[in-house]
Amino acid sequence: MSKNTVDQSKIRNFSIIAHIDHGKSTLADRILDATHAVTDREKKEQFLDNMDLERERGITIKAQTVRLSFTSQDGQTYILNLIDTPGHVDFAYEVSRSLACCEGALLVVDSSQGVEAQTVANVYMAVDANLEIVPVLNKIDLPAADPTRVRAEIEDVIGIDASEAVEASAKAGIGIVEILEAIVKNVPPPTGNAEAPLKALIFDSWFDPYRGVINLVRVMDGRLKKGQKVRWMASGAESEVQELGVYGPFPRPVSELGPGEVGFVISMIKEVSKTKMGDTLTGVQNPAKDPLPGFKDVQPMVFCGIFPTDTKDYQELRDALDKLVLNDSAFSYEPETSQALGFGFRCGFLGLLHMEIVQERLEREYNLELITTAPSVIYKVHLKDGTMVDVENPSKLPPLMEIDKITEPFIKATIHVPPEHVGPVLQLCEERRGTQIDMRYSGMSRLILTYELPMNEVVFDFFDRLKSVSRGYASFDYEMIGHRAGDLVKLDVLVNAEPVDALSFIVHRSTAYERGKAVCKRLKEVIPRQMFEVPIQTAIGTKVVARETIKAYRKNVTAKCYGGDISRKRKLLEKQKEGKKRMKQVGSVEIPQEAFLAVLKVDQD
Numbered sequence: 001m002s003k004n005t006v007d008q009s010k011i012r013n014f015s016i017i018a019h020i021d022h023g024k025s026t027l028a029d030r031i032l033d034a035t036h037a038v039t040d041r042e043k044k045e046q047f048l049d050n051m052d053l054e055r056e057r058g059i060t061i062k063a064q065t066v067r068l069s070f071t072s073q074d075g076q077t078y079i080l081n082l083i084d085t086p087g088h089v090d091f092a093y094e095v096s097r098s099l100a101c102c103e104g105a106l107l108v109v110d111s112s113q114g115v116e117a118q119t120v121a122n123v124y125m126a127v128d129a130n131l132e133i134v135p136v137l138n139k140i141d142l143p144a145a146d147p148t149r150v151r152a153e154i155e156d157v158i159g160i161d162a163s164e165a166v167e168a169s170a171k172a173g174i175g176i177v178e179i180l181e182a183i184v185k186n187v188p189p190p191t192g193n194a195e196a197p198l199k200a201l202i203f204d205s206w207f208d209p210y211r212g213v214i215n216l217v218r219v220m221d222g223r224l225k226k227g228q229k230v231r232w233m234a235s236g237a238e239s240e241v242q243e244l245g246v247y248g249p250f251p252r253p254v255s256e257l258g259p260g261e262v263g264f265v266i267s268m269i270k271e272v273s274k275t276k277m278g279d280t281l282t283g284v285q286n287p288a289k290d291p292l293p294g295f296k297d298v299q300p301m302v303f304c305g306i307f308p309t310d311t312k313d314y315q316e317l318r319d320a321l322d323k324l325v326l327n328d329s330a331f332s333y334e335p336e337t338s339q340a341l342g343f344g345f346r347c348g349f350l351g352l353l354h355m356e357i358v359q360e361r362l363e364r365e366y367n368l369e370l371i372t373t374a375p376s377v378i379y380k381v382h383l384k385d386g387t388m389v390d391v392e393n394p395s396k397l398p399p400l401m402e403i404d405k406i407t408e409p410f411i412k413a414t415i416h417v418p419p420e421h422v423g424p425v426l427q428l429c430e431e432r433r434g435t436q437i438d439m440r441y442s443g444m445s446r447l448i449l450t451y452e453l454p455m456n457e458v459v460f461d462f463f464d465r466l467k468s469v470s471r472g473y474a475s476f477d478y479e480m481i482g483h484r485a486g487d488l489v490k491l492d493v494l495v496n497a498e499p500v501d502a503l504s505f506i507v508h509r510s511t512a513y514e515r516g517k518a519v520c521k522r523l524k525e526v527i528p529r530q531m532f533e534v535p536i537q538t539a540i541g542t543k544v545v546a547r548e549t550i551k552a553y554r555k556n557v558t559a560k561c562y563g564g565d566i567s568r569k570r571k572l573l574e575k576q577k578e579g580k581k582r583m584k585q586v587g588s589v590e591i592p593q594e595a596f597l598a599v600l601k602v603d604q605d
């Protein structure tokens, strides 16, 4: 155990900022290799038996924050804390959280690609947080690499000096030591006061089934010691520090963490909600007067209904959600009842990717079969009686005659795209009711578009469409800019003359007719034929805007089998059953999962 805290002048805290696929993980691995953080034996162990290893050590290995030791050419040994950041727009709040613990950031740019929308967004966050930016031109081993162009692009688009950017290849192991030297030289050491009252920032918090709540902290001032009585300033919770340690990347106990140090804290607290990210940890004796600035509370922005395919799995779904929320405080849920789908939950997410991740975890880790409804944003509905309600579930929209006006959330989107693909991207933004704010060149190879768009049009498959119309070359980032009034209407969907609440959605009146028609057409394709004719209609209030008809079956599928061929008959029936897996009986019609997402897919025809 290290007894005394380390010399602050020898600490460097940094994050890696990169666009997806520009090589962040590969570089992080190389940095671990270069600092001998993991021995070959450990690598193998971890690789082969991660689960058992976790159990044995009794702690989750979240290799996201690693303490490394590096001896520089100046002969001094430094402690480098590498604090991971996620790359996707949905998780921007996690990026800001990691940056709050650092004095510097490595900006990794793929030198065969250049600066992308998310790179810019993340760098601005780092600049706002006063971090020193160390640019790295990665992938110089690729024949298409053009470090000179990309260097100029970093200077033009981001506006930072890139003359000393390190040319590197994370894959080939080129430039790694130079990167570490640049961190030591350019990133300033922390400047906390060891004698001041303790202030430690909680920048991650999760529930470990073996150890309870684990907090990741960055000490700003004072000293955090094992056995100390501490208080979480926002929640007021108090407990004793049972265990204190650092990840190197494996957890290693320490007796004390001083200013500038990063590590984990285990206490007697059992609820993650009492030790929230952004809270300040202080001593019960000699407490700090004011907490650290902390983080903005994150608000879910996209909602959808999640229902078990089989109603008897409701309790299981509830248990799974209860567990999930322990490690993902950005996710929210509450019970919901749908006439069509029965009992389920209305769930809130940061964005679409977050929604997909949660759905996948529920299905994979908890083995649940789910029906999910189309995502929706939060509308602010102003009623004629002067009150206002938030509506994030289209089926809960108050009756038309009670509504004065509806406002919807808008985003400011930044899109980077090569000039040869800009045409279809502009068209897509216009179709989605976008307003162009700016369009300018960044070097010769890239255009930067700024649009204001209704979020409602973005949750409807905007990412996928953007990727497909730009052949994968466009990148995208967004921020919320508030609610604006819009001429919005609810489209109801009627299957066999019965409204299906879980299928209704809110659209702008100008696109209602087109969308209504497209959704009917799509539903006709995905709802299997029944023994009787099934009309599909979309309607605004009582006015039907579109209609399609699913014809009745002519023959039974097994009719083709000869009397004696039981096995073939069974196979056919089994196949049918398999196909039914994700079906939900709504009234007299069976509706498959795809139908609930039909509104998302309508543009593709």
Ligand SMILES: Nc1nc2c(ncn2[C@@H]2O[C@H](COP(=O)(O)OP(=O)(O)OP(=O)(O)O)[C@@H](O)[C@H]2O)c(=O)[nH]1
Pocket: 018, 019, 020, 021, 022, 023, 024, 025, 026, 027, 087, 138, 139, 140, 141, 142, 168, 169, 170, 171, 172
């Ligand atoms: N040629 C070449 N390929 C590289 C280099 N660095 C990373 N790659 C490759 O680029 C791809 C993406 O690398 P990752 O390290 O997974 O990128 P990332 O930024 O962590 O991506 P996400 O985890 O998706 O955000 C992988 O196929 C890597 O092998 C490099 O220096 N040269």
